[in-house]
Amino acid sequence: MRLPPDFQFTQANLQDFVDCRRRFLLRHVRRLAWPAIESEPVIENEQLSEKGARFHRMAHQALIGMPFERLALMLNEPELAGWWTNFQSQALPEGRRYPELSLQATLQGYRLVAKVDLLLVTPEGRALVYDWKTSRRRTPRQYMAARLQTRVYPYLLTQAGAQFNAGQPFPPEVVEMIYWYAGFPDAPERFAYDDDRYRADEAYLDDLAGTILSLAEQDFGLTPDAGQCRYCVYRSLCDRGVQAGSLDDWDEAMGAPDESGGNLDFEQIAEIEF
Amino acid sequence: MFSFMGEITLSPPQAELARLPVESKIFLEGPDGSGKTTAGVARLLGLLERGVPGASILLLVPQRSLGQPYLHALRTASLPPGSPVALHTLSGLAQRMVELYWPLVAEAAGFAHPDMPPVFLTLETAQYYLARLVRPLFDEGFFASITLDRNRLYSQILDNLNKSAVVGFAHTQIGQRLVSAWGGEPGQARVYQDAQECASRFRQYCLEHNLLDFSLQVELFVRYLWPDEGCRGALLETYRHLIVENLEEDVPVTHDLLAEWLPHLDSCLLIYDQEAGYRSFLGADPRSAYRLKALCPQRVTFTGSFVTSPMVIALGECLGRALQTGSQAPASPPPGTSETSDSLPAYQAALSFEVQRFYPQMLDWVAGQVAQLVQDEGVPPEEIAILAPFLGDALRFSLANRLERYGIPARSHRPSRSLREQPPVQCLLTLTYLAHPGWALPALPTQFDLAYALMQSLEGMDLVRAQLLAEKALLRVDGQPRLLPFERVKADLQERVTYRLGERYEHLRQWLEGYAQAPAQELDHFLGRLFGEVLSQPGFGFHANLDAGEAAANLVESAQKFRRVAAVGLADLGKPVGQEYLEMVQDGVIAAQYLRSWRGEAQGAVLLAPAYTFLMSNRPVEVQFWLDVGSRSWYERLYQPLTQPHVLSRNWPEGKHWTDDDEYKTSQEALYRLALGLLARCRRRVYLGLSELGEQGYEQRGLLLRAFQRLLRAAPQEASGV
Numbered sequence: 001m002r003l004p005p006d007f008q009f010t011q012a013n014l015q016d017f018v019d020c021r022r023r024f025l026l027r028h029v030r031r032l033a034w035p036a037i038e039s040e041p042v043i044e045n046e047q048l049s050e051k052g053a054r055f056h057r058m059a060h061q062a063l064i065g066m067p068f069e070r071l072a073l074m075l076n077e078p079e080l081a082g083w084w085t086n087f088q089s090q091a092l093p094e095g096r097r098y099p100e101l102s103l104q105a106t107l108q109g110y111r112l113v114a115k116v117d118l119l120l121v122t123p124e125g126r127a128l129v130y131d132w133k134t135s136r137r138r139t140p141r142q143y144m145a146a147r148l149q150t151r152v153y154p155y156l157l158t159q160a161g162a163q164f165n166a167g168q169p170f171p172p173e174v175v176e177m178i179y180w181y182a183g184f185p186d187a188p189e190r191f192a193y194d195d196d197r198y199r200a201d202e203a204y205l206d207d208l209a210g211t212i213l214s215l216a217e218q219d220f221g222l223t224p225d226a227g228q229c230r231y232c233v234y235r236s237l238c239d240r241g242v243q244a245g246s247l248d249d250w251d252e253a254m255g256a257p258d259e260s261g262g263n264l265d266f267e268q269i270a271e272i273e274f
Numbered sequence: 275m276f277s278f279m280g281e282i283t284l285s286p287p288q289a290e291l292a293r294l295p296v297e298s299k300i301f302l303e304g305p306d307g308s309g310k311t312t313a314g315v316a317r318l319l320g321l322l323e324r325g326v327p328g329a330s331i332l333l334l335v336p337q338r339s340l341g342q343p344y345l346h347a348l349r350t351a352s353l354p355p356g357s358p359v360a361l362h363t364l365s366g367l368a369q370r371m372v373e374l375y376w377p378l379v380a381e382a383a384g385f386a387h388p389d390m391p392p393v394f395l396t397l398e399t400a401q402y403y404l405a406r407l408v409r410p411l412f413d414e415g416f417f418a419s420i421t422l423d424r425n426r427l428y429s430q431i432l433d434n435l436n437k438s439a440v441v442g443f444a445h446t447q448i449g450q451r452l453v454s455a456w457g458g459e460p461g462q463a464r465v466y467q468d469a470q471e472c473a474s475r476f477r478q479y480c481l482e483h484n485l486l487d488f489s490l491q492v493e494l495f496v497r498y499l500w501p502d503e504g505c506r507g508a509l510l511e512t513y514r515h516l517i518v519e520n521l522e523e524d525v526p527v528t529h530d531l532l533a534e535w536l537p538h539l540d541s542c543l544l545i546y547d548q549e550a551g552y553r554s555f556l557g558a559d560p561r562s563a564y565r566l567k568a569l570c571p572q573r574v575t576f577t578g579s580f581v582t583s584p585m586v587i588a589l590g591e592c593l594g595r596a597l598q599t600g601s602q603a604p605a606s607p608p609p610g611t612s613e614t615s616d617s618l619p620a621y622q623a624a625l626s627f628e629v630q631r632f633y634p635q636m637l638d639w640v641a642g643q644v645a646q647l648v649q650d651e652g653v654p655p656e657e658i659a660i661l662a663p664f665l666g667d668a669l670r671f672s673l674a675n676r677l678e679r680y681g682i683p684a685r686s687h688r689p690s691r692s693l694r695e696q697p698p699v700q701c702l703l704t705l706t707y708l709a710h711p712g713w714a715l716p717a718l719p720t721q722f723d724l725a726y727a728l729m730q731s732l733e734g735m736d737l738v739r740a741q742l743l744a745e746k747a748l749l750r751v752d753g754q755p756r757l758l759p760f761e762r763v764k765a766d767l768q769e770r771v772t773y774r775l776g777e778r779y780e781h782l783r784q785w786l787e788g789y790a791q792a793p794a795q796e797l798d799h800f801l802g803r804l805f806g807e808v809l810s811q812p813g814f815g816f817h818a819n820l821d822a823g824e825a826a827a828n829l830v831e832s833a834q835k836f837r838r839v840a841a842v843g844l845a846d847l848g849k850p851v852g853q854e855y856l857e858m859v860q861d862g863v864i865a866a867q868y869l870r871s872w873r874g875e876a877q878g879a880v881l882l883a884p885a886y887t888f889l890m891s892n893r894p895v896e897v898q899f900w901l902d903v904g905s906r907s908w909y910e911r912l913y914q915p916l917t918q919p920h921v922l923s924r925n926w927p928e929g930k931h932w933t934d935d936d937e938y939k940t941s942q943e944a945l946y947r948l949a950l951g952l953l954a955r956c957r958r959r960v961y962l963g964l965s966e967l968g969e970q971g972y973e974q975r976g977l978l979l980r981a982f983q984r985l986l987r988a989a990p991q992e993a994s995g996v
Contacts, residue, residue, distance in 0.1 A: 006349060032820060033827030036806025042799050054391070061374060064508065070377050073389040102329065105355035113358065160355035163327045236810040237818060243807060 001215050003029060008104075008111040009209060011152035017212055018148065020223035024212070026234050029220075036233040037244040045247055051080050052134035055182060056117065059087060059132055063099035063118060083134060083182035090185050095122040098164060105159040108209035114156050119164060127161065127170045129153050129177045138184045145191065153177055154193040155201040172198035282347070284316055285309060291574055292316035296324055296515075296541055301567040303546040304576030306954030307894065310545045313576070314517055315347045317543050321515060322353050329357035332513040334532075336523040336553065337363060339891055344519070360513070364440075364528045365488060368495035369394060372486065375505045379498040386482045393485050398832070398864045399839040400487040401428045405863045406843065407479055408472050416468045419461050420915050425862050430916035431472045432487065437922040438473075439489035440525035440557040442496070448473055448922070455921040457931035462915070469916040483842050496527050500534075510535070516542040522560035523553045523890075526924050529562045536569050544570060549950055552889050555911075555919045562924060581894045583958055588620035590953040596981040596988075597946050627962035627982075634672070636965035640899050641676035643961055644880060647897060648682055655682055657896035659881040661888050661952065663907035667695075669969065673882055683879040694859050698822040699829050701730035701815075702801055706856065709786045709804070710794060711754035713853040715860060719755060724748050730822075731808075731815045732778045739771050743779065757783045778813050797852030798834040801826065836864060885948060894955040901963040903982065904974030909945035911937075945977055 007028070017024040026032045039045055058071050068088050075081040098119040104111050118130040131149070133139070144150055154175045162169045175193040222229075222238055229235045230245030284292065291313045294300065300317075304310050322328060335341040341361045348359060362370070372379075372392060380388035395403065405428055408416070417427060434452075438445040449470025453463045480490055499505040518524070518532065521544050536542055544566055551560040567573060579587060626643070630636040640660065647653040660673060665686060674684045693699055704727035707714040719727070725744035729735050746763055749756045760768065760776040760783070768776055785808050789800065805826045809816040816822040836858075837851045844851055858864045881888070881895070885908070902908075911919075920940055921932055953960065962982065968974040 006345065008349070030820075033824045034810070035802050035823070035827040035830040036810065037799065037802045042802075043796065057373070061377065064374070065504065066375075066377055074377060074391065076390070102358050103356070104328075104358050106352065111349060111358075156355075160357070163329070163356055167325075233806070236806055237823075239812060242811060 001025075001029065001213055001217060001220075003110065003213070004031070008113050009107050009205075010113055011148040014152065014205070014208055015148040017208065020228060020232070021215070021220040022222045022238060023232055023234060025217065025220035026237070032234070032237075034233045034237060036236060038233050039231050040244050040246045042244070048134070048136070051077060051083075054080060055083050055087075055134050056132060058084065059117065060099050062087070063097055086182055086185035087132075090180065093120060093122050093126075093128065095120045095126075095128075096164070101164075103156045103160040105156055107205060108213055110209065112152070112156065112205070112209075114153055116153055116157070119157065119161070121164055125165075125174055127157060127165070127175045129157055129175065131177070131179050133179050133181045134183070135181070136183060138181050138187060139179075139189075141189055144179060144189055150177055150191055151201045151204065154191070155198060155205065158193070158198050171195075282312060282316060282319075284312065285580075287574070287576060288313040288316060291543075292320045294572065296321060296326060298541050298543075298572055299536065299539070299570045300541075300543045300572045300574060301546065301570035302543060302574045302576065303548055303567070305548050305579065306550065306951060307579035307581035308576035309580045310547070310576055311343050311519065311892070312580075314519060314543060314545050315343055318344060318359065318517055319347060319351050319353070321541070322356075322359075325354075326515060327357055328353075328359040330512065330514040331359045332516050333359060333361040334367075334516060334518045334524075334528070335361065335363055336520050336525075336528075336558065337890060338366075340520050340523070343892075344517075364495075364524065364531075365491060368491045368499075371499050371505055371509070372491055372494050375499055375502065378504065379494065379502060380484075383494055383498050384481050385484055387484050390484050393483070393839055393842060394491070395480075395485055395487045395839060396835060397429075397432070397488070399836060400432055400485075401425065402836070402840060402858055402863055403479065403485060403843065404428045404431060404472070404476050405858075405861075407475050411468075411472065416472070417465060417916075420465060422913070422915065423862075427916060428863070430914055431469055431476065432489070433914075434469060434917050434922065435473050435477065435487065435489035436492075437557055437917070437919065439492040439496075440527050441559075441922060441924050442527045442530065445473055445477055445489070445493075446470070451922060451926075451928075452918055454929050455918065455926065455932045457933065465915055485839075485842070492527065496531065500531060510538045514540040518542070518544045520550065520892075521546045521563040521566065522550050523547075523558045524563065525557040526559045526562040529559070529566060532566055533569060536566070542570065549947060549954070551947065552886060552951060554923070554944075557919070557923070559924060579954065581957055582954060583624065585620050585622070585624035586953055586956050586958065586960070589624045589960065590950050592621050592985050592988075593953070593981060594946065594950055596985040597942070597949060597977070599981075599984055624959050625962070626959060627964055630965045632967055633965045633969050633971075636901070636963045637672050637676055640901065640961070640963045641673065641680060644677060644682060644899070645680035648880075649680070653896055655684075655878050655880045657957075658899070659883060659888055659895045659897070660684075660899040660901065661883055661885045662901040663885055663905055665882060665884045665887075667692075669901075670882055677880060684882055685879040686882040693825075693828055693832060696825045697726070697730055698816065698819075698825040701727040701809075702804065702826060702829055703856065703859065705731065705782075705786060705804060706797070706800065706852075708755055708757060709789045709800065710852065711751075711756065711790065713850070713856055714755055715857070716753065718860075719748070721745055721748050728779065729815075731782060732775055733813050733815050733817065735775055735778075735815075739775065742767060743771050747779075757786065759783065782808055782814070794850060794852070796834075796837055797850075797855055798830045798837060800852070801830050801833060805830070832864065885952060889948070889951050889955070892955070894957060896956075896958045897961065898952060898956045898959075899961045899963055900952070900978075902968060902974070903962050903964055904976045904979040905968060906974075906976040908948065908976060908978045909941040911941070942977065949978065949981075 013024060013028045016027060026034070058074070061071055062068055072084065075084055098121075100115060100117065101119045102113065102115045104113045106112070116129050117132045120128040120130060122128065131153070154172070154177050157175055158170055158172050172193045172195045177191040177193065179189040181187065181189075222240065226240055229238065229240035230243075232240075235241045288309050291300065291302065302310055302313065318331065318333070321331060333341055333344055338361070344359075345361065376392050377388070380392070385392075405424070408428065408431070420427065434448045435445055438448055443451070449466045452466040452469070456462050456466065477490070479485070480487060486494065516532075516535070516539055521529075532544075546563060546567070551558055582590070628639055630639055644658055644660070647658060648655055662669060670686045674686070677684045694703070700723070704719040704723045707719050721741075721744045724747070725737065725740040728740040728743060729737055743763070746767060747758045749758055760780045763771075763776075771779075785804070789803075794800070795803075805816060808814055809826075810823065811817060816826065833852070833855050836855050840854060841851050844854055855864070883891075918932065920926060920936070964979070966973060
């Protein structure tokens with residue numbers, strides 16, 4: 001498969017490939033605009049997404065030094081205000097902070113890129129990769145463990161983070177991925193990293209990208225899990241249904257680690273913008 | 275020649291520049307095609323190779339397309355892992371910083387609701403708000419003496435505001451500057467005052483509602499954020515290395531900002547094109563740019579061309595002289611030109627033409643020549659550009675159609691394309707009226723609209739059946755449009771339409787009726803449902819129709835952006851945003867132009883483009899065709915009764931009147947720059963499409979044609995007439 005000249009791998013498009021090869025082809029190779037409704041209830045989902053984006057913006061503003069109390073004046077919605085209170089009261093470790101940090105490395109001749117919400121390097125040399133989550137339910141650990149994001153972010157920081165460690169790559173052992181849930185501030189999900197994981201991720205990502213490049217167009221088949229198609233805008237193009245699924249159903253369905261969350265990106269607002 | 279990083283080949287001067295120490299501040303100038311951008315790319319890759327973090331490098335360009343060579347190199351080069359290089363325009367940088375630092379400056383800048391987030395306006399939505407403010411003023415006699423499409427009036431008012439922001443004067447001085455340079459009919463002064471009043475009211479409205487058009491974004495950045503210690507400090511700390519491409523195409527406030535920024539940088543490379551300044555109508559100011567040369571200790575000048583053949587260079591010299599004959603010459607002749615007569619015959623091989631009587635004959639000739647080039651001479655289609663001063667739909671269609679007959683694909687490159695004129699969009703708008711009968715304007719949709727929509731939306735429906743069905747099926751109940759159930763259509767018509775199509779019609783009708791009975795949804799949500807649940811399903815016209823999908827996506831995006839912005843002002847009126855959107859579409863205020871999503875350079879297709887658009891894409895080709903050579907549009911300004919780009923520039927002396935002589939001189943200079951700029955992007959040959967009568971059927975005798983005639987009279991035996 002020949003990818004577009006400006007194509008770059010991200011955790012999101014790799015996740016799409018893992019979830020449904022056809023969706024990867026349509027969305028990231030053909031870049032097909034298909035404006036069907038993604039999930040129901042559409043207006044609530046849109047509002048949730050906008051609130052998530054505002055939260056990410058405010059977190060960024062706070063991390064570059066704007067006073068919390070000034071930012072708090074901009075809160076005009078209870079759920080967002082609750083998230084903000086939680087954010088304000090969480091105790092981030094001391095250290096150098098790099099909010100909205102972009103990283104890149106080469107993967108099978110293409111760029112692999114990511115934008116992390118916060119990289120925090122502690123005085124002891126620990127490299128903490130934070131990702132703010134604004135979904136209404138706390139995602140099960142085993143589900144997050146299987147997501148591409150959990151593999152790509154620590155891998156990329158190990159590969160491309162020397163600039164933030166006095167010119168030396170971070171050893172995998174000092175890297176940690178932390179999902180911090182704005183609605184569940186006391187229960188962040190933490191994933192330690194080590195050399196074995198780093199090597200496994202390197203091999204896995206290389207293999208994944210290699211597979212994508214080796215496939216012919218007709219090999220980008222539909223996912224066998226037709227339930228996912230309810231949350232995919234291309235469902236009519238693939239003759240996989242008429243109406244969008246409900247976000248509530250999706251949340252419940254994604255309890256099992258081997259089930260995919262479909263096409264929704266509410267948890268990846270910052271990276272979508274990127 | 276040197277190979278750099280195994281990826282690009284460099285001349286000795288380019289390699290030397292790339293190898294300069296990291297801590298160098300360089301001003302690089304040269305004519306088009308002299309290899310400046312390649313040197314810039316090599317310099318960028320060299321910085322990265324020497325360990326400079328990508329995130330500390332800012333590429334600043336006047337428009338994003340000019341950053342493509344850098345992005346391409348960054349994607350393809352084997353670069354070390356790290357953080358990516360940033361590419362911004364001034365407005366991109368401004369919007370990013372405004373969004374981030376809004377809470378710190380909103381109050382000081384005079385916004386009425388500093389605790390609410392800013393709302394960024396697109397050109398489309400800015401025009402919408404301006405139209406709302408200005409429309410009532412027409413009844414008060416504003417612009418009474420002007421006969422011009424209202425949307426063009428709106429765009430000129432916005433243009434004035436933009437000029438004030440990028441040139442760096444207060445928006446309250448617009449009218450005064452225009453009036454003081456006017457020496458003609460006294461009535462025009464009133465027009466300028468009206469334009470000032472509209473600009474001031476719009477600015478006030480924006481401040482009251484947290485709306486930021488382009489001009490306010492730039493002003494906020496330049497006047498409030500850049501002087502702010504926090505914001506400025508963050509920029510100075512983040513970006514230690516700066517590469518500025520096409521400095522001469524950027525605006526004076528960018529140059530001001532750079533003048534303050536340069537002393538704080540570790541390195542910079544400012545690239546200046548000596549004969550350009552094509553975007554002066556947008557505020558570009560080469561003179562302002564050139565002052566930055568004094569701030570760079572290392573100054574490098576490239577000469578010659580890596581692009582054009584000696585014949586094309588000779589053609590440029592001769593054409594340049596012919597354009598200058600009988601007029602005041604531009605400030606400086608093109609570098610490298612010679613006055614020797616021995617170059618005269620050399621252009622013969624670089625110029626072809628044939629005079630036709632009528633315009634369509636000329637287009638036939640152009641298509642025939644393109645076919646010959648592609649099919650007989652093996653020129654790749656993407657190495658051919660067909661250029662005209664303007665590229666209207668009719669010309670685009672005529673050319674594409676003719677080329678198609680030869681089996682040659684064409685792509686048009688226009689900065690914008692009318693959204694509402696695309697058939698899938700017309701279909702969606704018609705169905706929207708049927709689903710929202712209360713929103714429909716009187717007599718809309720028409721039977722023709724419905725027939726067209728049925729043809730688009732139902733797979734297998736032809737125009738004859740669609741018209742027959744539309745004639746009977748479109749009802750008006752209390753003045754509102756309704757569709758007749760298929761079962762109530764007369765039996766003979768049912769048979770003629772066919773039951774299969776009738777079934778699809780009925781499915782669509784019932785879906786619309788079901789929707790209409792429930793509370794109305796947001797327009798973009800409605801369109802998304804209609805598209806996803808009906809029109810893109812098997813048996814319907816948009817199923818697997820990728821072009822229809824893209825057109826529908828553009829409409830949904832336009833409606834969504836409008837909702838997010840317009841809801842602010844409509845809340846008090848109690849009017850549905852969707853209804854307002856439809857009215858604005860009908861009025862031509864929005865969706866008249868829509869920026870299409872960026873697509874990669876199409877391989878294997880001939881490019882059809884307006885001349886200036888081609889210039890600003892900065893991509894040379896083997897062969898160019900110049901159409902409408904006799905047209906005055908190659909150099910004359912558009913009729914702009916509310917604005918004047920030269921008078922609103924920083925170079926216009928206060929109180930000096932703009933005269934016919936100034937107009938003529940600037941036109942000549944613009945034509946000179948344009949013609950030589952095009953030739954600098956042509957490797958081998960230029961074909962002139964000449965017709966005695968222009969597209970509108972009138973004889974044309976513009977300056978460009980006259981220059982070619984002078985050139986050919988001087989050496990008739992060398993003219994390569996086909």
